[in-house]
Amino acid sequence: MSGSKLIIFGGSDGxxxxxxxWIYDVETHIWKAVDIPVAFRRLSHTATLVGSYLFVIGGHDGDGYCNDVLLLxxxxxxxxxxxVYGKALSGRGYHATVLHDSRLLVIGGFDGTEVFGDVTILELAVHAYYSQISHFTIDV
Incomplete structure (x- = not known):
């Protein structure tokens, strides 16, 4: 969310x-479609607000899982x-991305075959990935 605006990008109907x-204003309850000439198809991605940018990482583009970083x-x-410099993520979707200071932490995911349990840091100041910092399992 940016102010009272909820930004929604991509998705799938199956x-x-x-x-x-799309932008939804939570105060006025009005939806507005945004016309953007160059577009990227995406589902199962993450979209993280950093200042005036929406960082979109990974997801599926309808053909396969992606490892790119898109900025809106x-x-x-x-x-x-x-x-992005450094060792790139493998293509993935269904992961989580968390903003911490000037870093995006990309956690886990799935590539259609493998479930990932890794954590990778994207350092925003230099647009570089740190290699995997952790591998974990959770025993329940």
Missing amino acids: AECFDDV NLVTMTWDKRK
Whole structure:
């Protein structure tokens, strides 16, 4: 959320993968579709608000699992596919991404075959991944 605006990107209806962006104002209860000329299809991704950017990591584009980092500039409503240095994540969806200070922690995920239990840090200041910092299991 940015202020009273909830930003929704992508998703699926079970048959098709979407590339649309919607903004829902929680105060006025009004939905607005955003027309963005260049679009990326995505489902099972994460979308994390960092300042005036929405960082979209991984997910499925309808053809396969992705490992890219997309930035939606919320001021200009334009996309940027960000080059990231270091050891790239393997393509994945159904992961979690958490913002901590100037870092995004990417946790776990699934690539259609393998379930990941890793944690990788994306250092935003230099657009670089730190290699895996942890591998864990949870005994219940």
